[in-house]
Structures are given as C-alpha cells and as structure tokens.
Amino acid sequence: DAGVIQSPRHEVTEMGQEVTLRCKPISGHNSLFWYRQTMMRGLELLIYFNNNVPIDDSGMPEDRFSAKMPNASFSTLKIQPSEPRDSAVYFCASSLRTRGYTFGSGTRLTVV
Amino acid sequence: GENVEQHPSTLSVQEGDSAVIKCTYSDSASNYFPWYKQELGKRPQLIIDIRSNVGEKKDQRIAVTLNKTAKHFSLHITETQPEDSAVYFCAAADSNYQLIWGAGTKLIIKP
Numbered sequence: 306d307a308g309v310i311q312s313p314r315h316e317v318t319e320m321g322q323e324v325t326l327r328c329k330p331i332s333g334h335n336s337l338f339w340y341r342q343t344m345m346r347g348l349e350l351l352i353y354f355n356n357n358v359p360i361d362d363s364g365m366p367e368d369r370f371s372a373k374m375p376n377a378s379f380s381t382l383k384i385q386p387s388e389p390r391d392s393a394v395y396f397c398a399s400s401l402r403t404r405g406y407t408f409g410s411g412t413r414l415t416v417v
Numbered sequence: 418g419e420n421v422e423q424h425p426s427t428l429s430v431q432e433g434d435s436a437v438i439k440c441t442y443s444d445s446a447s448n449y450f451p452w453y454k455q456e457l458g459k460r461p462q463l464i465i466d467i468r469s470n471v472g473e474k475k476d477q478r479i480a481v482t483l484n485k486t487a488k489h490f491s492l493h494i495t496e497t498q499p500e501d502s503a504v505y506f507c508a509a510a511d512s513n514y515q516l517i518w519g520a521g522t523k524l525i526i527k528p
Binding site for chain 2: 336347348350353360361396402405406407408409410411
C-alpha cells in the first residue's frame with residue numbers, strides 16, 4: 306500500500322491565483338480529512354468526508370476555500386483566490402472508522 | 418463536544434531519562450486515544466493507541482496509560498534517545514469517531 310498520496314509536495318504561487326491540492330486516500334478507507342498546519346495555529350481540521358460525503362466543513366476558514374470528493378479515491382482542496390496568510394502545510398489523512406488516521410506527506414504552500 | 422488538553426507544551430529531558438506527556442479529555446463517551454509523533458518537516462505518524470476497555474498498553478520503550486474515571490491518559494517514553502526528539506500529539510475520538518487533538522508537546526532530548 307502506497308499510503309495517502311498528496312500532490313504537489315510544494316507549491317509557490319502569487320497572491321490571487323487559484324491553488325488546487327490533491328489527495329488519494331488509502332484504498333478501503335472511508336473517511337478523509339483535510340488539515341492545515343502552521344506554527345501559530347497548530348493542526349487545524351478544515352473539512353472531513355465520510356463515504357465521499359462532506360460531514361463537517363466548519364473549519365474551512367472562508368468562502369475562498371472549497372473541497373470536493375468526487376469518488377472514494379480522490380479529493381481536492383481548492384483556494385481561490387489565494388492570499389499570503391494561506392501559506393501553510395496542508396495535510397490530507399484517511400482512516401477506517403474507529404481507527405487512527407494515516408497522513409499524507411503534506412503540501413507546503415507558499416503564497417507570495 | 419470533546420475537548421482535549423495536553424501538557425506540557427515543551428519538555429526537555431536528558432538522554433536516557435524518561436519522558437511523560439499528559440492529556441485530559443472532557444467527553445466520557447470517547448473510547449479511542451491515539452498518540453502521534455511528528456518529526457520536523459514530516460507528517461504526523463501514529464506510534465501507539467489505546468481503547469477505553471484497556472488501562473495500559475506497551476510497545477518496547479513506549480507505553481500509554483488510561484484513567485477513564487479521571488478522564489486522562491499519558492504517554493511514557495523510557496530510555497529516551499535523540500531520535501525521540503519530535504512533537505507529540507494526543508487525540509481522543511468522539512462519538513462520531515472524529516479525532517479531537519491536543520495542542521502538541523515538543524520533546525527535546527539533551528545529549
């Protein structure tokens with residue numbers, strides 16, 4: 306099993322541009338989570354899906370952020386337009402219900 | 418909803434000594450408690466977990482204890498080594514099996 310796969314690993318973009326982060330969960334896992342991590346705010350849950358359905362998006366900071374899970378093997382997190390304060394490491398994680406999460410390697414986003 | 422508090426925020430110990438990190442939770446219905454280790458620049462990785470029907474679990478130099486009555490659980494690392502330096506996160510699973518995270522403890526192992 307290749308684990309949770311995220312792309313890209315690093316992204317540098319200019320303020321105002323659209324950014325799309327991608328995640329492939331572990332096959333068979335039915336929950337998927339998007340987290341943002343910064344030094345100041347730590348690990349923040351943005352949104353999570355159960356069986357491809359968004360369950361809780363209360364952590365999404367504002368309307369510039371959106372997430373989709375069109376099927377069990379793929380999810381995207383989109384920021385449009387991006388701002389410098391969005392700079393962070395974005396982690397995707399997946400799990401089977403009642404089990405621990407497996408995290409991807411993360412995407413380090415820098416908005417200049 | 419569930420709330421998890423973690424202490425201390427930073428812990429510095431001499432190599433070879435033991436380290437203990439403590440967490441408390443608020444929801445008595447929580448029944449799953451994992452611990453994650455995050456090395457600098459890497460992803461959080463599960464190192465040990467415990468369920469509410471067990472009071473203690475060990476894996477080599479790492480152990481976790483759970484006190485359901487007091488609603489707290491702890492991570493114990495014995496014979497610490499330089500590679501134990503990392504940030505450690507505790508978490509508790511709420512009734513929806515969503516993990517609620519502690520704020521993290523930065524463990525520093527002094528040579």
